[in-house]
Amino acid sequence: MRQLLLLIFYGWFLPAPAQLLIRNTTVVDVEAKKLLPAQDVWIQNGIVSGIGKKLTAPAGAQIIDGSGKYLMPGLVDAHVHFFQSGGLYTRPDAIDLRKANPYEKEMAWTHANMEALLRRYTRAGITSVIDVGATEIFLRQRDSFRNKSYAPTIYITGPLLTTYEPEVYNKLGADEPFSLMKTTTEARAYVQKQIPYKPDFIKIWYIVLGRNKDSSARTSLPMVQAVINEAHKNGLRVAVHATERITAQLSVEAGADLLVHGVEDEPVDASFAQLLKQKGTVLSPTLVVAGNYNKVFGQAYTPTAEDFRYAHPTPLNSLYHLQSIKDTALVKRYRNYVLRNTDAAKKEDTIRWMNLKKLVKAGVTIATGTDAGNIGTQHVSSYYDELAAMQGSGMDTWSLLEASTINGAKAVGREKEFGAVKKGMRADLLLLTKNPTEDFRAWQSIDWVINKGVAMKPDSVLQPSPVELADQQLVAYNAHNLEAFLAPYAEDIEIYDLSTNKLQVKGKEAMRKQYSFLNTVKTLYCNLLNRMVEGNVVVDHEEIWMDGGRKIYGLAIYEVKDGKIVKVWFPE
Numbered sequence: 001m002r003q004l005l006l007l008i009f010y011g012w013f014l015p016a017p018a019q020l021l022i023r024n025t026t027v028v029d030v031e032a033k034k035l036l037p038a039q040d041v042w043i044q045n046g047i048v049s050g051i052g053k054k055l056t057a058p059a060g061a062q063i064i065d066g067s068g069k070y071l072m073p074g075l076v077d078a079h080v081h082f083f084q085s086g087g088l089y090t091r092p093d094a095i096d097l098r099k100a101n102p103y104e105k106e107m108a109w110t111h112a113n114m115e116a117l118l119r120r121y122t123r124a125g126i127t128s129v130i131d132v133g134a135t136e137i138f139l140r141q142r143d144s145f146r147n148k149s150y151a152p153t154i155y156i157t158g159p160l161l162t163t164y165e166p167e168v169y170n171k172l173g174a175d176e177p178f179s180l181m182k183t184t185t186e187a188r189a190y191v192q193k194q195i196p197y198k199p200d201f202i203k204i205w206y207i208v209l210g211r212n213k214d215s216s217a218r219t220s221l222p223m224v225q226a227v228i229n230e231a232h233k234n235g236l237r238v239a240v241h242a243t244e245r246i247t248a249q250l251s252v253e254a255g256a257d258l259l260v261h262g263v264e265d266e267p268v269d270a271s272f273a274q275l276l277k278q279k280g281t282v283l284s285p286t287l288v289v290a291g292n293y294n295k296v297f298g299q300a301y302t303p304t305a306e307d308f309r310y311a312h313p314t315p316l317n318s319l320y321h322l323q324s325i326k327d328t329a330l331v332k333r334y335r336n337y338v339l340r341n342t343d344a345a346k347k348e349d350t351i352r353w354m355n356l357k358k359l360v361k362a363g364v365t366i367a368t369g370t371d372a373g374n375i376g377t378q379h380v381s382s383y384y385d386e387l388a389a390m391q392g393s394g395m396d397t398w399s400l401l402e403a404s405t406i407n408g409a410k411a412v413g414r415e416k417e418f419g420a421v422k423k424g425m426r427a428d429l430l431l432l433t434k435n436p437t438e439d440f441r442a443w444q445s446i447d448w449v450i451n452k453g454v455a456m457k458p459d460s461v462l463q464p465s466p467v468e469l470a471d472q473q474l475v476a477y478n479a480h481n482l483e484a485f486l487a488p489y490a491e492d493i494e495i496y497d498l499s500t501n502k503l504q505v506k507g508k509e510a511m512r513k514q515y516s517f518l519n520t521v522k523t524l525y526c527n528l529l530n531r532m533v534e535g536n537v538v539v540d541h542e543e544i545w546m547d548g549g550r551k552i553y554g555l556a557i558y559e560v561k562d563g564k565i566v567k568v569w570f571p572e
């Protein structure tokens with residue numbers, strides 16, 4: 001207990017111990033692609049200050065025994081968006097459900113839950129995130145997390161400077177994620193407008209419309225060029241969304257530093273790979289994001305083990321809402337569209353994978369990026385789907401390690417500051433119990449996450465709120481996943497009948513038996529109609545759809561203590 005308290009204090013309240021020594025561990029050198037056994041790593045004021053055999057512990061240093069363990073750099077997600085939650089209502093330009101859930105409400109959620117998402121990133125060992133398209137308000141929010149050990153280091157841009165703006169994002173003021181460029185003068189002015197907020201880089205959304213991609217791309221090129229020139233003049237790198245071969249090529253020729261997606265319309269050739277290599281452009285392939293939209297709209301998204309473990313359950317559960325959206329015609333239209341276009345989607349996926357394989361073989365710098373925040377692509381947990389897809393396209397584990405650490409730093413031009421276990425670099429490190437070079441899944445075996453020089457046990461970084469716990473069991477219920485459903489409940493859970501207040505079930509084992517029907521049920525969906533939260537108590541008004549089309553209504557009351565649901569009242 002005392003040890004736990006100490007951990008919580010280090011993680012949450014006290015300044016970092018100035019000195020930290022990790023003894024006798026195997027260092028993962030992601031640049032040389034080799035393991036260095038029996039190393040001591042000395043960290044001082046958040047920076048790796050020495051690596052070697054049998055270093056002398058400075059007086060007052062915190063000492064961690066790293067024997068039998070592996071020390072790797074913290075992970076980097078090179079493509080996320082904090083203005084998007086990963087839930088169903090987050091991209092009204094992709095599916096307009098503003099009648100069911102106003103967009104202002106969605107934006108309010110993303111701001112209010114940025115800290116919760118950041119804690120989840122750190123807990124999973126993702127110690128740097130690159131937000132490639134945000135708003136002025138998020139730029140200001142970044143600054144409030146700068147010195148927090150629970151938060152990854154955030155590299156972020158202001159609004160996306162775009163050649164096309166979806167109408168739904170108009171007139172959102174300081175929360176508008178897009179700035180539409182119509183002239184080169186406007187393009188330069190938009191770069192200048194972001195500078196007072198100190199963006200870490202500038203982002204362009206290079207969209208081509210219509211059939212003639214080539215001419216459309218060339219029409220917008222002067223504005224793309226103007227942004228790149230203006231940003232570079234001000235010492236800012238430029239990331240570009242360019243998913244066609246033509247836009248990708250033109251942006252790299254114009255000086256783009258980071259391509260935030262792979263090319264998906266045609267196979268790239270050797271000269272394209274050569275161009276990226278010669279210019280030193282970093283590319284983040286984002287292999288899973290498009291498929292996730294299809295899975296959600298086709299109502300075929302099944303949360304992964306990592307979704308249950310790492311994702312914020314509220315947006316995750318919203319993916320099930322298509323079952324109860326009142327505009328059933330709209331829902332059906334989207335579902336049919338996905339079903340009709342499975343072959344086209346498969347073809348695009350094949351091109352993405354093939355192109356990544358070619359670029360890796362040619363030696364282009366690849367950075368792992370998820371596009372987290374888009375509908376169906378959850379913050380934190382989608383990282384593991386992305387890694388699996390990258391591996392599927394032929395990348396070996398060492399290449400994945402490089403792409404997920406030092407190459408993420410290269411994406412923002414900070415490879416001298418972080419991304420490797422190296423003297424002089426920021427101490428963002430993971431001490432693992434399993435060998436991370438054998439399988440990327442071993443990256444989840446985190447004993448200590450060291451963020452900005454502060455060592456924390458992963459679970460001490462996040463204390464889920466009562467709402468998060470209620471939604472964690474709700475999404476697992478909707479996914480019909482018994483073990484994930486039981487996870488947020490305490491071992492000595494008590495279930496009461498709401499009308500009689502009589503204890504019905506006590507203990508998790510009894511609860512497991514009572515809910516074993518989740519393993520076999522076909523239709524079962526709990527639709528949340530209303531919710532009240534008062535301190536550690538959550539009161540949900542629910543509508544449950546069951547096999548045979550029957551619907552039942554009732555209240556569920558959850559009482560939370562020490563990060564678990566300890567008592568619950570269900571209608572009979």
Ligand SMILES: [Zn+2]
Nearest residue numbers: 079081132371
């Ligand atoms: Zn994106």
